[in-house]
Amino acid sequence: MTEENDTLVTEFILVRLYHYPQAQTAFFWFVLIVYIVTFIGNSLIVMLIVVNRQLNTPMYFFLSNLSFLDISYSSSTALQLLGKGFAKEPTISLSSCLAQGYVSIFLGITECLLLAVMAYDRFAAICKPLQYSLIMNGKVCIHLAAFSWVSAFLLTVIRQLVQPKHFCGHVINHFTCELQAVFKLACSDTSFSEPVNLVTALLVLVAPFIFIVVTYVLIGQAVLRIHSAQGRNKALSTCSSHLAVVSIFYGATMFIYLRPQSKSFSDKDKLISMFYVFITPMLNPLIYSLRNKDVQGALKRTIMRTLLC
Known part of the structure; x- marks a missing residue:
């Protein structure tokens, strides 16, 4: 196909569960329920942190950023998916598809960097502990959060500038406009964009993950030097929620982006990508609320104040 004909591709068809029509309805309701839980849970976390002075600490400042990020991340894909949930061949325009893909990349990179910043806060x-208030003062927290968002935006812009612009096909074997699946349809030269994508993946996945691992090794050594069992348990409880989120998010993302790329997405790839697109944003507020006494206490106080008013 010539490049002139490639420009005629103006929309894509998303395969989704086309080969399993009996599962379409169940999948729609699954995504709807997961999105509602994600939106309510993360909105509740943000609201509790804003209205409770007890949660005005660096740890919860970053958690509010993470919750807002998860709302945006889930919304960027779920709303489009639900809008055409029962269409036999759901279509999306080329510009909308690329916009959705780059927004997801931007938010995904931000989450990678933000999880690393949260690990540094726990460290x-x-x-x-004696220098904590000085190390993580308000200005530093704002700068670290801004670094995550701005760096993710710049890396996304760089990726967008070098990505292929012409496509030989219009059928995307995925639920959403996952760029990894979209660019498998490219017929323009990818000899430059592929190394850029690899370098970006190393910068935003491998480097932060190594940083988190090293950080928790140092935290583990510090915890072992704490003599009281109560002190060790308190230190570990503040890290366990973060570690659980890191394990789920990085595990699924690294499986998709750091392994050798095949010619097309398999059904297993599509299911695994669901973890960092939908499952992780839903689990974050559940993990932090169920394992965090401060959040539980803030929720009880907020409910009591609401009832009294």
Whole structure:
């Protein structure tokens, strides 16, 4: 196909569960329920952190950023998916598809960097408790959060500038406009964009993950030096929620983006991508609320104030 004909591709068809029509309805309701839980849970976390002074700490400042990020991340894909949930061959325009893909990449990169920043916050709190308020003052927290968002935006722009612009096909074997699946349809030269994508993946996945691992090794050494069992349990409880989120998000994302790429997405790939697109944003508020006494206490106080008013 010539490049001139490639420009005629103006929309894509998303395969989704086309080969399993009997599962379409169940999948629609699954995504709807997951999205509602994600939106309500993360909105509740943000609201509790804003209205409770007890949660005005660096840890919860970053958690509110993470919750807002998860609302945006889930909304960027779920709303489009639900809008054409029962269409036999759901279509999306080329520009809308690429916009959705780049928004998801931007939010995904931001989450990678933000999880690394949250690990640094836990390191400062446990390994440098006497200097913690100085190390993680308000200005530093804002700068670290801004670094995550701005760096993710710049890396996304760089990726967008070098990505292929012409496509030989219009059928995307995925639920959403996952760029990994979209660019498998490219027929323009990808000899430059592929190394850029690899370098970006190393910067936003491998480097932050190594940083998190090293950080928690140092935290583990500091915890072992704590003599009281109560002190060790308190230190570990503040890290367990973050570790659970990191394990789920990085595990699924690294499986998709760091392994050798095949010519097309398999059904297993599509299901695994659901973890970092839908499952992780839903689990974040559940993990933090169920395992965090401060959040539980803030929720009880907010409910009591609401009932009294």
